[in-house]
Amino acid sequence: MSEYDRPSAPAGALRLHLNENTGGCSPAVFDVLQRLTRQHAAFYPDYDAAYAAVGDRLGIPPEWLLLTNGLDEGILATAAAALRDRTRPGAPQGITLLPAFDMYEICTEALGGDVVRVPLGANFAFPKTAILAAVTERTRVIFLTNPHNPTGMPIARRDLIEVAERVAPIRVLVDEAYADFGGETLVDRALIPSHPNLLVGRTFAKAYGLAGLRAGAVIGSPDALAPLRSIVPPYSLNSWAAAALPAAMADRAYVEWYRAQAEESKRMLTAACDRLGLRCWPSAANFMLVDAGARAAAIARGLAARGIQVRDKSKEAGTEGCLRITTGVVDHTRRLVSALEEVLCAAGE
Numbered sequence: 069m070s071e072y073d074r075p076s077a078p079a080g081a082l083r084l085h086l087n088e089n090t091g092g093c094s095p096a097v098f099d100v101l102q103r104l105t106r107q108h109a110a111f112y113p114d115y116d117a118a119y120a121a122v123g124d125r126l127g128i129p130p131e132w133l134l135l136t137n138g139l140d141e142g143i144l145a146t147a148a149a150a151l152r153d154r155t156r157p158g159a160p161q162g163i164t165l166l167p168a169f170d171m172y173e174i175c176t177e178a179l180g181g182d183v184v185r186v187p188l189g190a191n192f193a194f195p196k197t198a199i200l201a202a203v204t205e206r207t208r209v210i211f212l213t214n215p216h217n218p219t220g221m222p223i224a225r226r227d228l229i230e231v232a233e234r235v236a237p238i239r240v241l242v243d244e245a246y247a248d249f250g251g252e253t254l255v256d257r258a259l260i261p262s263h264p265n266l267l268v269g270r271t272f273a274k275a276y277g278l279a280g281l282r283a284g285a286v287i288g289s290p291d292a293l294a295p296l297r298s299i300v301p302p303y304s305l306n307s308w309a310a311a312a313l314p315a316a317m318a319d320r321a322y323v324e325w326y327r328a329q330a331e332e333s334k335r336m337l338t339a340a341c342d343r344l345g346l347r348c349w350p351s352a353a354n355f356m357l358v359d360a361g362a363r364a365a366a367i368a369r370g371l372a373a374r375g376i377q378v379r380d381k382s383k384e385a386g387t388e389g390c391l392r393i394t395t396g397v398v399d400h401t402r403r404l405v406s407a408l409e410e411v412l413c414a415a416g417e
C-alpha cells in the first residue's frame with residue numbers, strides 16, 4: 069500500500085518543492101490571525117462567515133460547498149463516498165492518471181479500492197479515450213487534475229465535461245488546486261446542478277498561501293456533496309483557517325500579485341531552460357516540470373547544496389528525468405535560475 073512520502077526541507081531552505089506561495093499569506097490575513105483570542109482556541113469554530121465568503125468568491129451558493137481540512141481531506145472524503153457505494157457490482161476501483169498527484173492513489177488504496185492508472189498521452193496529452201476505455205462496472209471514481217500536477221498543463225473544459233457525462237453516474241473529481249493560476253474552471257452555476265456525479269476540488273494552499281492552515285473545498289450539487297458531508301468530521305476546519313478565509317477572499321489584490329509573479333517566473337524559467345538546453349512544458353500553474361534527463365538527481369542535489377529545494381521526480385514512473393520546480397515569487401525564481409546556471413556550469417555544461 070502506498071504512503072505519502074512527505075518531502076523534508078532544511079530550515080532556511082528556499083522551498084520550491086511543494087508549489088506553495090513562498091511569499092507567505094496576505095498581510096491582511098495575518099492581521100486577522102494576530103487578533104484572534106484565547107477563546108478562539110478554546111471554542112469550536114463557527115463556519116458561517118467562511119462559507120459565505122468562499123461561496124461569494126466562487127460565485128456559488130454555500131450549499132454547493134464543503135470546506136475541508138485542506139483539499140487532501142476532500143480527496144479522502146470523495147474516495148470514501150465513492151468506494152463505499154454498494155449499488156454497483158465487483159470490487160471497487162478508482163482511476164487515476166500516470167503521472168498524477170499521489171493522494172488519489174493513496175486514498176483509494178487506504179479505503180480498500182484498487183487503483184487503475186491511465187498513462188498520459190504523448191507529450192503529456194490528456195488521455196480522454198484511454199480513460200473512457202478503462203472504465204468498467206467496478207469503477208467508482210475518476211480523479212482528474214486541471215491544470216495537471218506534475219505537468220502544469222491545462223486540460224480543455226469540454227474534455228473534462230465529456231468524461232463526466234459519459235461515465236455518469238460514476239463520480240468524477242476534477243481537482244482544481246491550481247485553477248487560480250490558469251486553465252478553465254468547472255465551478256460554474258450552469259454546470260454543477262446538471263452534473264450530479266461531478267465534484268470540483270479547490271485549495272487555498274497555493275494562490276492564497278494558506279497551506280500551513282489547511283483549508284480546501286469541494287464543490288458540487290447538494291446531492292453530490294451529501295455523502296461527503298456525512299464523512300467529513302463536523303469541526304474539520306480549525307478556527308484559524310475559518311477566520312482566515314473571509315480575509316483571504318477579500319484581498320483579491322494579493323492573489324493577483326502572486327498570479328502575476330507566477331506568470332513572470334514561468335517566463336524566466338522557460339527562458340533559462342532554453343539557454344541551458346533543458347526541456348520544459350508550458351504550465352498553467354505555479355510550477356513547471358523540467359526534463360534534466362540523467363542529470364536530474366545531481367542537479368537537485370546541487371541546488372539543495374545551494375539552499376534550494378526542488379522536487380526530484382526523476383525516478384518516478386511517467387516523469388523519468390524530470391524535476392518539478394515552483395515558479396512563484398520572482399525573486400525566488402531569480403535565485404533558482406542563477407543556482408541552476410552555477411550547478412550546470414560546475415558540471416562543465
Ligand SMILES: Cc1ncc(COP(=O)(O)O)c(C=O)c1O
Pocket residue numbers: 086087137138139140141169213217243245270271272273279282283284
Ligand atoms: C493537485 C493537488 N491537489 C490537492 C493538493 C492538496 O491540497 P491541500 O494542501 O489543500 O490539502 C495538492 C497539493 O500539493 C495538489 O497538488
